[in-house]
Amino acid sequence: MEYLKSLIKSFFTLNKNEQKGIVIMFVLIFLLSILNFLIPEFNFQKETDFSEFKSQIREFRNKRDVYKDSLNLRHKQEKGKLSFEEANKLLKPFEFNPSTLDEFSYLKMGFSQKQYRTIKKYLDKGGRFYEKEDFKKIYCISDAEYEVVKPYIILEKYEVDNKPIKSKKKKDEPKNESPALVKYVLTEINSADSILLANNLKIKPYLIKRLIKYRSLLGGFYDSGQLLEVYGFPEYYFNTIKNYIEVDTTFISQIDINSVEFKTLLKHPYFDYQTTKLIFTARNEDVGFENFKDLLNKTDISDSLAVKMKHYLYFGRPK
Numbered sequence: 001m002e003y004l005k006s007l008i009k010s011f012f013t014l015n016k017n018e019q020k021g022i023v024i025m026f027v028l029i030f031l032l033s034i035l036n037f038l039i040p041e042f043n044f045q046k047e048t049d050f051s052e053f054k055s056q057i058r059e060f061r062n063k064r065d066v067y068k069d070s071l072n073l074r075h076k077q078e079k080g081k082l083s084f085e086e087a088n089k090l091l092k093p094f095e096f097n098p099s100t101l102d103e104f105s106y107l108k109m110g111f112s113q114k115q116y117r118t119i120k121k122y123l124d125k126g127g128r129f130y131e132k133e134d135f136k137k138i139y140c141i142s143d144a145e146y147e148v149v150k151p152y153i154i155l156e157k158y159e160v161d162n163k164p165i166k167s168k169k170k171k172d173e174p175k176n177e178s179p180a181l182v183k184y185v186l187t188e189i190n191s192a193d194s195i196l197l198a199n200n201l202k203i204k205p206y207l208i209k210r211l212i213k214y215r216s217l218l219g220g221f222y223d224s225g226q227l228l229e230v231y232g233f234p235e236y237y238f239n240t241i242k243n244y245i246e247v248d249t250t251f252i253s254q255i256d257i258n259s260v261e262f263k264t265l266l267k268h269p270y271f272d273y274q275t276t277k278l279i280f281t282a283r284n285e286d287v288g289f290e291n292f293k294d295l296l297n298k299t300d301i302s303d304s305l306a307v308k309m310k311h312y313l314y315f316g317r318p319k
Contacts, residue, residue, distance in 0.1 A: 077112055078140070081272065087144035093152040098129045109149070115140045125206065125232040129155060139231055184244040189227070190220045190251035201241050207233055217269050220252035222311040229269075249311065256316040257295065258288040270309045275301060291315055 073090050076082050091110035106116040118140045132153045136146040185200035197208045214230045224245040266276045282298035289295040292310050
């Protein structure tokens with residue numbers, strides 16, 4: 001009590017300005033105390049809504065996944081290994097003539113630039129699309145892609161009738177020579193060198209180069225019709241010389257399927273990665289293959305492919 005009296009007495013001993021300062025200070029302390037008590041009652045901070053941000057993240061991830069899928073499909077497309085479902089997803093076909101369609105339209109349909117360049121080279125070298133199936137012979141066009149676009153392929157009447165285009169006929173056929181006057185000589189194509197192929201069958205040098213390279217990759221031909229698998233080999237010219245072609249299958253280099261290495265088999269035109277993997281998986285699970293029938297039973301390889309590959313395999317003692 002005495003202490004309080006002393007404070008009051010001290011207060012009145014101050015001058016007026018000092019007294020006002022002390023009063024103002026106490027008033028401010030009081031007001032700040034009130035504010036400190038009342039502020040928590042008012043929620044001025046709004047809760048942040050992250051829903052839009054989360055939506056943008058999901059959209060970005062979806063686009064990223066679509067982009068990754070697209071890159072994967074493009075990679076498989078370049079390798080000619082698309083499944084029908086993948087080809088149907090990638091391609092947006094419309095009616096077209098493969099002989100006249102421009103680059104922009106090929107790309108718009110879903111084909112790659114590499115595929116367009118291959119088709120263009122085929123046409124520039126004198127290739128023709130006489131039938132819809134001819135489009136399938138372009139080595140970078142997978143069977144699945146062909147099946148997707150097949151209903152949309154439109155050919156001109158002169159192409160359907162197998163009438164060569166004048167401007168390209170001069171490039172592929174000998175000038176100033178009548179077919180009746182050209183003399184062809186019966187030739188065995190597995191042993192013939194470039195000189196014989198040129199002199200006896202009148203095959204163009206660029207086609208001879210491709211033919212010999214493909215023959216080497218195969219290990220030899222078992223049928224004359226395999227010449228049509230050579231890139232850019234004109235069907236009309238094959239029909240002209242086919243009666244002068246002999247095939248001696250004893251020249252074929254066969255592969256021991258029970259000892260061949262993965263990379264070696266993969267280099268053969270008839271053994272793509274999927275087929276090679278099937279064969280090696282089956283071979284590793286067992287002691288090898290006894291014969292061709294045993295290979296088919298263990299790998300489930302299609303009949304159409306089996307007809308081709310059987311000429312290039314032999315079955316040595318399993319390791």
